[in-house]
Amino acid sequence: MVKKVAILANGGDVSGFNAVIRAIALTAKKHNVECYGFIDGYNGLLKNEYVDLIGTHMISGILHKGGSIIGSSTNANVFNYKVNENGQTVYKDLSQECIDNIKKDGFDCVFTLGGDGTQKSARDFFVRGVNVIGVPKTIDNDVACTDITFGYNTAVSVATEALDRLHTTAETHHRIMVLETMGRYAGWIALESAIAGGADVALIPEIPYDIDKVVDKINERRKEGKDFSIVVVSEGAMPKGGSITVENTRDNGAGVDNTKLGGVGNKVAHELEKLTGLEARNTTLGYVQRGGTPTAFDRTLSTKYGAKAMNLALEEKFGRLVVLKNGVLDSVSLEDVVGNNKKIGAVSGNTEESNIRKVSMDSDLVKTARSIGICLGD
Numbered sequence: 001m002v003k004k005v006a007i008l009a010n011g012g013d014v015s016g017f018n019a020v021i022r023a024i025a026l027t028a029k030k031h032n033v034e035c036y037g038f039i040d041g042y043n044g045l046l047k048n049e050y051v052d053l054i055g056t057h058m059i060s061g062i063l064h065k066g067g068s069i070i071g072s073s074t075n076a077n078v079f080n081y082k083v084n085e086n087g088q089t090v091y092k093d094l095s096q097e098c099i100d101n102i103k104k105d106g107f108d109c110v111f112t113l114g115g116d117g118t119q120k121s122a123r124d125f126f127v128r129g130v131n132v133i134g135v136p137k138t139i140d141n142d143v144a145c146t147d148i149t150f151g152y153n154t155a156v157s158v159a160t161e162a163l164d165r166l167h168t169t170a171e172t173h174h175r176i177m178v179l180e181t182m183g184r185y186a187g188w189i190a191l192e193s194a195i196a197g198g199a200d201v202a203l204i205p206e207i208p209y210d211i212d213k214v215v216d217k218i219n220e221r222r223k224e225g226k227d228f229s230i231v232v233v234s235e236g237a238m239p240k241g242g243s244i245t246v247e248n249t250r251d252n253g254a255g256v257d258n259t260k261l262g263g264v265g266n267k268v269a270h271e272l273e274k275l276t277g278l279e280a281r282n283t284t285l286g287y288v289q290r291g292g293t294p295t296a297f298d299r300t301l302s303t304k305y306g307a308k309a310m311n312l313a314l315e316e317k318f319g320r321l322v323v324l325k326n327g328v329l330d331s332v333s334l335e336d337v338v339g340n341n342k343k344i345g346a347v348s349g350n351t352e353e354s355n356i357r358k359v360s361m362d363s364d365l366v367k368t369a370r371s372i373g374i375c376l377g378d
């Protein structure tokens with residue numbers, strides 16, 4: 001019987017983390033289950049640092065707040081953890097220490113709120129005997145097996161508002177306005193916000209772009225008397241035959257994404273200015289997509305996900321990820337989520353092994369964009 005549970009929030013933050021934490025804790029409280037939160041994701045699990053979420057009333061007044069009241073970590077792969085030993089950097093599998101902490105303090109289930117990397121580690125803990133339940137988080141919307149991740153809707157909404165604002169300044173100054181969005185190796189944010197924000201062009205990682213096609217689209221608009229254009233570029237977009245634009249890299253070992261993408265928006269703006277003769281400006285949206293208050297949609301989705309996760313724990317259905325499948329709340333095995341990336345401690349991110357969900361060419365978003373004449377760069 002489940003009596004004591006803990007939550008960890010891991011990976012880049014999103015709006016909605018707190019709503020999930022609150023829903024898990026409220027459901028736990030109702031069933032007299034103790035509920036704790038590990039501090040800073042898998043780092044807290046390793047250091048055995050956690051707080052009592054129900055006893056401290058920490059979950060009061062957090063539904064609308066961005067960030068995570070228990071922190072999060074973007075650098076912790078405890079299966080290949082970066083440590084300094086006698087001035088030397090070495091990578092160690094410290095997962096057994098985490099397992100010992102969970103057993104020692106008697107947690108019956110750990111909820112892992114995170115994206116593909118987080119759920120990969122959750123699955124690795126599960127095969128080693130830990131009761132885990134995952135909740136799919138990321139603004140990128142690229143977790144396998146679910147229609148949507150929490151945080152994504154807020155990011156799209158922020159990008160759409162930015163596009164509305166860029167529209168008026170583009171029109172006033174007869175400029176091309178480029179908006180670089182986040183999304184890593186998946187173009188969901190760029191494509192959906194391009195549709196919602198009435199953009200003329202959307203460049204996404206799944207469709208390597210030909211800059212001449214973008215120029216054609218802009219010139220077509222000029223012929224119609226429209227001397228401004230709006231171009232959305234996903235940070236992972238790349239030209240045909242070219243590669244992704246990397247801002248910098250870090251070294252936290254395998255299993256976490258060490259690449260910081262960025263810069264393609266500027267690149268596209270410069271090229272368009274040169275090729276069209278129109279002034280072009282880039283705006284890189286950055287971390288505002290992740291911070292601040294969640295949309296009503298994300299508050300509801302996060303609350304549904306959190307409540308479902310705790311109910312799965314009460315039913316003792318572990319090793320699963322809460323999902324939305326064709327609009328219905330459900331769960332799938334974490335094995336399905338990791339796909340062929342079976343090896344314990346294996347890498348996530350933009351690798352052959354990872355199993356992220358990219359925009360497919362037959363998706364409604366692609367079809368809709370094409371149907372209304374948004375140029376996808378091909």
Ligand code: F6P
Nearest residue numbers: 012074138139140182183184261
């Ligand atoms: O995965 C979420 C995300 O915000 C991506 O869209 C972005 O590329 C990345 O995280 C940025 O990571 P960091 O927080 O490490 O800079």
